[in-house]
Amino acid sequence: MIGSMDMGVRIGDLVMPNPVGVASGTFGYGQEYEPLVDADALGALYTKAVTPEPRRGNPAPRLVDTPAGMLNSIGLANPGLDAFIAEKLPGLRARRCSVVVNVAGKTEDDYLRVLERLEAEDGIDGYEINVSCPNVAHGGLAFGTDPAQVERLTRRLADARTRGGARRPIIVKLSPNVTDICVVAKAAEAGGADAVSCINTLVGMVIDVKAKRTTLAMGTGGLSGPAIRPVGVACVYKVSRAVSIPVIGLGGICDADDALQYLLAGAVAVQLGTAVFSRPEAPLEALEGIRAFMEKEGLSSVADIGALLL
Amino acid sequence: MKRLDTTVSSIRQVAEGYYELRFAWPAQGGDEPGPGRFVTIRAGGRYDPALRRPFAFSDYRAGAAGEGGEAAIVFQVRGRGTAHMAGLRPGDSLDALGPLGKGFGRPARGARPVLVAGGIGVGPMLYLAATLAEDAAAGLCEAPILAMGFRNAAFAPDIDLPAGAVICTDDGSSGFKGTVADWLAGFDPGSPPAFYACGPAPMMAAVARLAEARRAPYEAAVEQWMACGVGACAGCAVPVKSGGFVRACVDGPVLDGSIVDWEASR
Numbered sequence: 001m002i003g004s005m006d007m008g009v010r011i012g013d014l015v016m017p018n019p020v021g022v023a024s025g026t027f028g029y030g031q032e033y034e035p036l037v038d039a040d041a042l043g044a045l046y047t048k049a050v051t052p053e054p055r056r057g058n059p060a061p062r063l064v065d066t067p068a069g070m071l072n073s074i075g076l077a078n079p080g081l082d083a084f085i086a087e088k089l090p091g092l093r094a095r096r097c098s099v100v101v102n103v104a105g106k107t108e109d110d111y112l113r114v115l116e117r118l119e120a121e122d123g124i125d126g127y128e129i130n131v132s133c134p135n136v137a138h139g140g141l142a143f144g145t146d147p148a149q150v151e152r153l154t155r156r157l158a159d160a161r162t163r164g165g166a167r168r169p170i171i172v173k174l175s176p177n178v179t180d181i182c183v184v185a186k187a188a189e190a191g192g193a194d195a196v197s198c199i200n201t202l203v204g205m206v207i208d209v210k211a212k213r214t215t216l217a218m219g220t221g222g223l224s225g226p227a228i229r230p231v232g233v234a235c236v237y238k239v240s241r242a243v244s245i246p247v248i249g250l251g252g253i254c255d256a257d258d259a260l261q262y263l264l265a266g267a268v269a270v271q272l273g274t275a276v277f278s279r280p281e282a283p284l285e286a287l288e289g290i291r292a293f294m295e296k297e298g299l300s301s302v303a304d305i306g307a308l309l310l
Numbered sequence: 311m312k313r314l315d316t317t318v319s320s321i322r323q324v325a326e327g328y329y330e331l332r333f334a335w336p337a338q339g340g341d342e343p344g345p346g347r348f349v350t351i352r353a354g355g356r357y358d359p360a361l362r363r364p365f366a367f368s369d370y371r372a373g374a375a376g377e378g379g380e381a382a383i384v385f386q387v388r389g390r391g392t393a394h395m396a397g398l399r400p401g402d403s404l405d406a407l408g409p410l411g412k413g414f415g416r417p418a419r420g421a422r423p424v425l426v427a428g429g430i431g432v433g434p435m436l437y438l439a440a441t442l443a444e445d446a447a448a449g450l451c452e453a454p455i456l457a458m459g460f461r462n463a464a465f466a467p468d469i470d471l472p473a474g475a476v477i478c479t480d481d482g483s484s485g486f487k488g489t490v491a492d493w494l495a496g497f498d499p500g501s502p503p504a505f506y507a508c509g510p511a512p513m514m515a516a517v518a519r520l521a522e523a524r525r526a527p528y529e530a531a532v533e534q535w536m537a538c539g540v541g542a543c544a545g546c547a548v549p550v551k552s553g554g555f556v557r558a559c560v561d562g563p564v565l566d567g568s569i570v571d572w573e574a575s576r
Binding site: 025026027028032033035036048056057058059060061062063064065066067068069070072074077078225226227254274275276277278279280281 | 311312313352356357358359360361362389390391407534535536537538539540541542543544545546547548549553554555560574575
């Protein structure tokens with residue numbers, strides 16, 4: 001019955017070929033992992049964050065291993081909008097998977113600048129709005145904790161889409177570092193978001209006792225990996241019941257069972273991030289596992305998985 | 311670059327807390343390791359630890375025709391990942407991804423390669439010393455000098471050392487008493503030196519000062535926490551003097567030692 005199964009996922013006007021994507025910041029711009037991963041077989045590739053100007057990123061060390069996870073404080077290091085278009089986009093245009101550009105900035109106008117410029121470029125299928133990066137002083141999480149600002153920014157971005165035909169979906173990436181993530185999800189929906197993705201990393205800190213200082217140069221970083229999976233599943237469960245737009249789940253997914261937890265909780269698609277570092281094959285193996293699950297359950301559409309939760 | 315479920319061929323403790331791990335590496339078409347390049351190993355199971363661990367190759371021996379080769383690393387037990395690796399036994403499966411990064415270049419004809427290793431940096435320098443000894447035998451450079459610094463004799467590895475190897479210990483329990491930098495200060499290379507080093511930041515900085523004073527080239531293999539190992543995540547940033555960062559995994563790990571901001575490295 002595999003032939004009759006629909007692995008596609010609808011997000012606004014976009015149909016992703018399947019529900020498994022690779023999370024922003026973990027997969028670069030798609031070419032870095034060649035020849036280890038066939039990125040064309042993914043559902044979606046979420047790029048590293050793009051800001052208007054080049055960003056060097058935070059001081060080193062930027063990473064540390066934690067129990068079943070890791071802390072990072074990269075600081076949105078990226079070559080900037082011009083270099084992204086000139087150097088990275090040509091490779092992304094050739095992709096068969098959906099290409100979602102992660103958009104970030106220090107101010108609302110920064111986000112607008114990136115989106116408006118990218119609207120003039122082909123080869124992009126959607127935008128993930130990063131209002132949840134915990135590692136920058138301006139923008140990022142500072143936006144994502146304020147529902148009014150999330151709504152206003154989302155509306156401005158949604159209205160700035162000028163291309164004719166199918167509109168590229170606006171996916172607002174939410175932070176778990178808030179009292180009630182549903183309030184922020186609803187604000188994104190009210191602002192016209194086509195979907196939300198959750199969760200971004202949790203703020204964490206590791207202290208080197210021998211050296212009596214924080215291991216990361218910036219002090220805090222974002223916790224990711226299997227350690228945060230139950231937090232992410234709970235957030236998706238709550239958010240998917242609070243909004244009527246699609247929810248994309250991420251946070252500690254390593255295999256098909258992990259992905260299915262998110263899909264059963266109410267997500268329509270998932271992203272793998274930290275797991276890719278350890279096992280680059282993990283996303284495509286998860287996709288195969290989801291397919292096998294659907295076949296066993298007699299499902300014809302990914303969208304039907306959530307209804308199975310008792 | 312490839313990811314292999316390969317097999318441990320041997321593991322042996324070579325010093326206090328240090329091990330040499332040898333494993334099958336059937337290299338073909340660009341998959342030969344090369345001194346300075348590295349491999350990442352998935353230690354333990356089920357994503358805990360969540361990150362692969364990077365290690366410089368310490369040796370590679372091509373197999374006979376039709377047979378696979380064998381690669382080696384030297385590692386120190388520092389945490390959960392390496393503690394797990396210390397428990398590996400011959401025949402165990404090993405998830406290895408490599409070869410990654412940029413390796414060492416070769417010295418100018420007639421130059422004296424001066425190799426400096428501290429602590430775990432001994433692995434890649436042993437590999438480089440063996441390669442440069444072959445170059446020297448072919449008349450491509452002068453015979454390499456390998457100077458290695460350790461806290462005391464217990465940390466000096468029980469590995470076949472090349473001719474011309476010098477051991478320095480802080481307490482004088484083996485070889486020269488003092489740091490490698492102390493030994494280098496009194497060393498006359500005879501020919502124009504070409505410096506190569508891998509080890510802790512203070513040692514790397516000392517070699518940088520020495521290379522600058524002697525107007526000699528300096529190739530430095532850096533260490534940094536790493537997540538992807540392939541240039542995707544920008545996690546393994548190494549600060550450079552011009553401001554900003556380079557990535558240890560794809561811009562290095564072998565970098566021009568004169569551009570690295572050793573003071574800001576930790």
